[in-house]
Amino acid sequence: MLRIPKGELPTQTQNYLDGQQEKIDALLDYPARVKAGKALWDSKTNTKKGKERFDEVRAALARLCPGARRCHYCEDSAADEIEHLWPKNFYPDRVFRWGNYLYACGPCNGSSKGDRFAVFDEREERVDLVRGKNDPVVAPPAGDTVFVDPRREDPMDYLDLDLDTGIFIPRSPKGSRNYLRAKYTIEVLKLNTRDYLKHARRSAYRSYLDSLRNGSLIS
Ligand SMILES: [Zn+2]
Numbered sequence: 086m087l088r089i090p091k092g093e094l095p096t097q098t099q100n101y102l103d104g105q106q107e108k109i110d111a112l113l114d115y116p117a118r119v120k121a122g123k124a125l126w127d128s129k130t131n132t133k134k135g136k137e138r139f140d141e142v143r144a145a146l147a148r149l150c151p152g153a154r155r156c157h158y159c160e161d162s163a164a165d166e167i168e169h170l171w172p173k174n175f176y177p178d179r180v181f182r183w184g185n186y187l188y189a190c191g192p193c194n195g196s197s198k199g200d201r202f203a204v205f206d207e208r209e210e211r212v213d214l215v216r217g218k219n220d221p222v223v224a225p226p227a228g229d230t231v232f233v234d235p236r237r238e239d240p241m242d243y244l245d246l247d248l249d250t251g252i253f254i255p256r257s258p259k260g261s262r263n264y265l266r267a268k269y270t271i272e273v274l275k276l277n278t279r280d281y282l283k284h285a286r287r288s289a290y291r292s293y294l295d296s297l298r299n300g301s302l303i304s
Contacts, residue, residue, distance in 0.1 A: 204228030
């Protein structure tokens, strides 16, 4: 997991997203904004204009990938889904915000993160956001993200990679805020429990060492 460059959208695409977001933000109550956010998102490519603008969003996200369309989270599988870091079901004010988008693979987005999210409350306790099918639609408590945000933070400030095992470990002392953030992010994304990810990291490290040994990295 690496820091993702800020990146920019073409002006017409940015304006289009701003216009969609304004429609949601103009609604007075929170449940109405959640409903409108989901509806607008689900229908975003139903028009020619929406399709064109979202092709541009995808192209811009692909340019931010570490390697050819590699997932912004796991860096292994091919990214093909627009992921909302702050889930749209809880944060309708971020549905059409460029800075809230990541390009993720299915295993990271659909099977791992999905709507999972947590914030620190005023006592610095982790609050997991959960909303059952029949639960009232209420706004989550205010607070900063527990999940590390690679669009505005460097994940390497939080995570160390053990090169021999291919496992990520929190950099900060156990129990600290940054330790909790790293641990939560590793767990939500299943970064250490998907064997193929650990294998890919170990193998990348071994090829790097081989290249150093045979001098092919030295010109
Ligand atoms: Zn991934």
